[in-house]
Amino acid sequence: LRSGFGEVIYCSGKSDKHLIKIFQNFNERDFNVLGTRASKEQFLKVKEVISEAEYDELSGIIKIVKKSIDKIGCIAVCTGGTSDIPVAEEAAQTAEFFGSNVVRIYDVGVAGIHRLLSKMDDIRKANCVVAVAGMEGALPGVIAGMIDKPVIAVPTSVGYGANFQGLSSLLTMLNSCAEGISVVNIDNGFGAGYISTQINRLAVRGNA
Amino acid sequence: LRSGFGEVIYCSGKSDKHLIKIFQNFNERDFNVLGTRASKEQFLKVKEVISEAEYDELSGIIKIVKKSIDKIGCIAVCTGGTSDIPVAEEAAQTAEFFGSNVVRIYDVGVAGIHRLLSKMDDIRKANCVVAVAGMEGALPGVIAGMIDKPVIAVPTSVGYGANFQGLSSLLTMLNSCAEGISVVNIDNGFGAGYISTQINRLAVRGNA
Amino acid sequence: LRSGFGEVIYCSGKSDKHLIKIFQNFNERDFNVLGTRASKEQFLKVKEVISEAEYDELSGIIKIVKKSIDKIGCIAVCTGGTSDIPVAEEAAQTAEFFGSNVVRIYDVGVAGIHRLLSKMDDIRKANCVVAVAGMEGALPGVIAGMIDKPVIAVPTSVGYGANFQGLSSLLTMLNSCAEGISVVNIDNGFGAGYISTQINRLAVRGNA
Amino acid sequence: LRSGFGEVIYCSGKSDKHLIKIFQNFNERDFNVLGTRASKEQFLKVKEVISEAEYDELSGIIKIVKKSIDKIGCIAVCTGGTSDIPVAEEAAQTAEFFGSNVVRIYDVGVAGIHRLLSKMDDIRKANCVVAVAGMEGALPGVIAGMIDKPVIAVPTSVGYGANFQGLSSLLTMLNSCAEGISVVNIDNGFGAGYISTQINRLAVRGNA
Amino acid sequence: LRSGFGEVIYCSGKSDKHLIKIFQNFNERDFNVLGTRASKEQFLKVKEVISEAEYDELSGIIKIVKKSIDKIGCIAVCTGGTSDIPVAEEAAQTAEFFGSNVVRIYDVGVAGIHRLLSKMDDIRKANCVVAVAGMEGALPGVIAGMIDKPVIAVPTSVGYGANFQGLSSLLTMLNSCAEGISVVNIDNGFGAGYISTQINRLAVRGNA
Amino acid sequence: LRSGFGEVIYCSGKSDKHLIKIFQNFNERDFNVLGTRASKEQFLKVKEVISEAEYDELSGIIKIVKKSIDKIGCIAVCTGGTSDIPVAEEAAQTAEFFGSNVVRIYDVGVAGIHRLLSKMDDIRKANCVVAVAGMEGALPGVIAGMIDKPVIAVPTSVGYGANFQGLSSLLTMLNSCAEGISVVNIDNGFGAGYISTQINRLAVRGNA
Amino acid sequence: LRSGFGEVIYCSGKSDKHLIKIFQNFNERDFNVLGTRASKEQFLKVKEVISEAEYDELSGIIKIVKKSIDKIGCIAVCTGGTSDIPVAEEAAQTAEFFGSNVVRIYDVGVAGIHRLLSKMDDIRKANCVVAVAGMEGALPGVIAGMIDKPVIAVPTSVGYGANFQGLSSLLTMLNSCAEGISVVNIDNGFGAGYISTQINRLAVRGNA
Amino acid sequence: LRSGFGEVIYCSGKSDKHLIKIFQNFNERDFNVLGTRASKEQFLKVKEVISEAEYDELSGIIKIVKKSIDKIGCIAVCTGGTSDIPVAEEAAQTAEFFGSNVVRIYDVGVAGIHRLLSKMDDIRKANCVVAVAGMEGALPGVIAGMIDKPVIAVPTSVGYGANFQGLSSLLTMLNSCAEGISVVNIDNGFGAGYISTQINRLAVRGNA
């Protein structure tokens, strides 16, 4: 990261004109480029001028990969429900883009704790866990209580009523009594994918 | 309830003069009386005029028991941490006052899920579970996911920072994806003890 | 519940592909299936592959009934206004799906208390009351003050201005001074229908 | 009002020096003076320099009455619980100070609706009703639904947890579906006493 | 009011089927009918079955007037800006429907205080003032400071940013230090029109 | 400012040891020093080691003046009520410390608009106005509507109930429709005194 | 300003009929006119009747310039990101309309502090800085810490999740510990452009 | 961690009886013990029964060290102001207790960015940075923008007014646009010290 690994563009809310200019800019300098929170329309505009651009509709990620990416170590990305998968994919694909191996463990929410318990062996192998959950948001705390690696908690805006667009899960995660947990913004899969890659890299290479 | 089982007085914020008058009123009519949220000072004032009054400092409950209470069925009262015990005791002693057997299962919070798992057999025997938790407030949802009896969730104001005096745990509980859970006010042990007794009574006696 | 009675799918926000796969899954295993918060579009997609699926537009409920359902006991579902009916129907139809008899008592809000008073005899016959209200949300507290059975309060997002999408009615219900009331999430008819069925079942069958 | 009827001083938070100066000022000009939200300490300081000052500890009101007050018409001041009485007294004594007859109807909260119903005849005689309630705050709406005179609703900060210092009752009252209700600030007995007196005066004297 | 003066239907969020049934119901009983918060589409549906129904697009009000309405007394309806006029018209037309004369004084917000000062003579003639304002919401307090009649304050959701859909103006009005002011829900022109008519009627007829 | 004019210490929450060390530090370097939000206890500790320190109890300001201060131009500091004076004095004394002439115009709140109107000539002479108000917070907007100089608005935490510790006045000020107004933190007299001095200096000396 | 410099119309939410009437009104009186927050549709309607009207789609500003505008002094308008540019342009074009020279320094957010540091010389030349930022909103505080001219901070609603439509950046700016900063409403480029022009004018012309 | 490294007790709110029992429990099992958020009174009670207990008043930490602790790697703990030091010390001493070397870099807040810039070389050497800040809370984002190691952000409740007990800094940190940042609860130095030690350990030892 920050040494030729690739550049990131936050696409949401940018005008087409601005967006294309920024993509072309990076593209000319031969970087790998990651665009987040892009709509399909934005992607199609970018694709017109940069034909090797790829798009994942689920996560809203645009990728332009010029130099092949070597993946190291392991990050586990977990979700409470299936509706959290778009955010989880933003995290997973960000981590992969920056060179981490990712194992996906989806739909293991705490309302049916045995699904989670049956996956703990896989989760324990990772250097860092990204735990994504909406509604009550209890998943990261329960995982953090069972492992001794850092857990990056991602609240999602999935839910309704007293969920208040993710506020409920955000607060749950900030208040977790488990040891070894920290939190990113609601729906911020990118942020979680990025910092978990920093940690994964430290685990594999040390502070080099 | 509502048929000679006993009367309830919410003591907090009442002037001594008012409070004593209300207690004497009920006492003369030979009811069992339950006072909630009473300070030690309030109890001592009441004790001066009604010598058989008893006080539990942990829960802040004053009790005057004139007719002996027969206990039926079973309610499980659980807490996430030790700091939630005062609220749990308000629930437990309210339930006992109105004639329920209570089993106490304290300090089984989800940050160390195995403590909870090891107690599930006891919890499953109850007709109704009162689950008390502060901070992240995930306990009731995890329990509700493992049993098919009603869970009454009680958020507590235990915590700091983004807990916002119990708001965090309240929202967690309202947003729980588990089936069979409903919620009372922050720190409202009394309310949970009362409704769980209604449910326990229905389970033992039916709609008689 | 949890023993062949049927499975539940939360449809809102799921992709068509995911949704159909989950429905087919349960369908093959010969369960009764309940889908909640489904749009008409979602229903039509499901109907294409599972022809016996039924849909109720008012409540957004999809039902696939393979084994006939025996109904027992009685739950009263009440609303403050006519705009609360969709949420009330989600509660009522959930309760019926899981085997409860339901009596519907709609539009008896407290701003015209005599409408409510004239229905109290019907309400008193139920083992459990689900009280649904938006705007000021006072209905559940007033009912709870008149009966000695559990009241499950459901705030709705009906209203405008300082209602804040149901926050006002949610807070009213949590703060009710009446005895025997607990609360589910804003607009969560399903949750209320489910726990009231648990209670109704205990009243009819005991803890069997 | 505003024509020699008397002057009002909001005492809370004023320094002793400031407070005494303002009281002396009015006193010299031979007005009747009403001080609200005064502590006992403040009263004693005022008493030292103005010996005819009177104090009511419950409501925190200081009164200096130089010209006798003729009372007209009728205002009903109602409360949900006994803990709301201090605010109700602020309203009642303000209304009396400005020349209204007041009838007090306390502890008629909606959690026991029959207490309220039995008082409706008295309430109906008033030109205007001040309805004071904490916790769930449903009283004003229920009263407004039964009468065709204006109801001034006063939320109080009585309660705990999700009451949020009176926010819950404030929102309840603002969202009431009953016709003929408007709301003042949390704990603002003074404001309710004042505007209800304006209305009472209009009813007795017309727009003179 | 409440004696043949007319009936009110809150149209927003009602299904066409429900809405038409309620309108027909009242129509058959020969009441004047007022529908509030109605869309143009709703009106056209109603018009199909009740041909004398009229609609005002600005305020969203449907009116069916069978018995002619005599107007008495005077209410002043004021707004801060031109964007507040729809809410003000809901208030004014409600007041007229229930038999009050209304004088409209629009666009006199406090950011240009002289516009307001030049209108004070007109405002002073009314028995009651309805003051409607968005954004900062200071208008009602400034008016109340200059008159000795009741001011009914209506916050509107006009504004952006830290206005939070009318919360800002609502809080301003609740906190006004002026004497003789009370507040209805955000955008609740109907509520203000109704209670001001009750007051106007008391001023003209007394408590008859 | 920032060139030998003086240094500022925010005293609140600092330990005595820390505080004294910082004061001594600046003192030795022969700066004028301004301490804000200091308690009397803190001042006495400072006084022990720096005898020329002065204290103003109303504003909580400690001053050590070594080089005499020349005052230029003019800032008007206005308040809505007398309870806002401590914050206003923090602003006024900060402005004077940094070299501005200050005219104080207190207790001219909008609930009695004529008090304010009678002072407008004085206010118009200033290069910049600091307008301090609690409760409804409407003063700055009304002033800004009458002058064409910048108005720095200071919300105070004076009030109760729906004031929410100054939130109400803060929102009012941010939403003001008047031209030429900007806002500092609740109770931040220091910040207002500082930026108004920057503006005053520009007006007198230009961008030198 | 306020002396023939031009008139301002807040277009958002006004009906076409109202809007055109107001524009024509000013136009006839031969003022320069500035319309803010106008949609393209609104502009086209205005253009039909006033052919010299111009529109800037980015900022939503309509301009009718009849008397040529002389620009004086200098205001620096800075943004944290490219998504803040629409709000910044509202500020810049407002300042230019009222006669200030403006230098634009965009996309210098604090997450890459060296971009900002490299522009400080330009920023230091201005009489006043308008600093526009969304998300974390730290830009104004960092700038204010490096200069001794007033900084007008404009929070934007750019962001997602715990940004809560600009609340996060608003709070950041209000809490800045830097000296010489005050804040306008979220997305209020107009307000910042206006007050910074007042300051710029004072700096160039003094209090004339 | 979790393998004999030591046990943690959250002391705040525990009764003396409970607290001592827990300390004795761990002490007997020959663990190193860390008590957080302990008052001096609590420490003295513990000291009576466990004489080797040590206390740090600034951070509120009780330590009982039985097995000597080897420290590895490096964590940088930074603060914005001096008032944030107690929380920073909780983080630093927690990290040291669990075996990390810690470098402290205090009072480098962004309102004077050059203080921070001059320390960047030290900060860059660490495997992980804990950045502690109150008020505007911008420090962690600015640091994260300059380094490629993980930054754990700790908002503090230092500030007043629109800080809302740390909410402002919490939101700032969650919304930071910098890459490589995640957040713990307000004032939760313990949580930051713990997770940064997990990361530091991974960096030194890998996933062993």
Ligand SMILES: Nc1ncnc2c1ncn2[C@@H]1O[C@H](COP(=O)(O)O)[C@@H](O)[C@H]1O
């Ligand atoms: N701790 C409590 N929390 C909430 N409500 C309570 C509590 N204790 C008693 N109550 C209710 O308050 C009523 C008594 O209130 P009061 O008349 O003010 O003493 C009882 O009938 C209960 O319904």
Ligand SMILES: Nc1ncnc2c1ncn2[C@@H]1O[C@H](COP(=O)(O)O)[C@@H](O)[C@H]1O
């Ligand atoms: N615009 C409005 N805002 C608030 N309440 C209203 C409004 N219009 C009508 N109402 C109230 O809602 C009641 C009718 O509600 P409903 O039975 O749902 O049509 C009326 O009797 C009025 O009290």
Ligand SMILES: Nc1ncnc2c1ncn2[C@@H]1O[C@H](COP(=O)(O)O)[C@@H](O)[C@H]1O
């Ligand atoms: N009352 C106050 N409110 C807000 N900020 C202040 C106040 N007094 C001083 N400051 C700022 O706080 C800085 C000093 O903070 P500190 O280094 O913690 O003493 C000063 O340079 C001012 O910018």
Ligand SMILES: Nc1ncnc2c1ncn2[C@@H]1O[C@H](COP(=O)(O)O)[C@@H](O)[C@H]1O
């Ligand atoms: N200052 C703190 N803030 C948040 N959590 C803490 C703190 N100190 C300890 N903990 C957590 O609380 C647990 C102990 O809680 P308890 O069993 O109540 O003593 C520890 O294992 C930690 O995970």
Ligand SMILES: [Mg+2]
């Ligand atoms: Mg862990």
Ligand SMILES: [Mg+2]
């Ligand atoms: Mg269950």
Ligand SMILES: [Mg+2]
């Ligand atoms: Mg009951």
Ligand SMILES: [Mg+2]
């Ligand atoms: Mg009525």
Ligand SMILES: [Mg+2]
């Ligand atoms: Mg008045």
Ligand SMILES: [Mg+2]
């Ligand atoms: Mg102005």
Ligand SMILES: [Mg+2]
């Ligand atoms: Mg500066």
Ligand SMILES: [Mg+2]
């Ligand atoms: Mg970084």
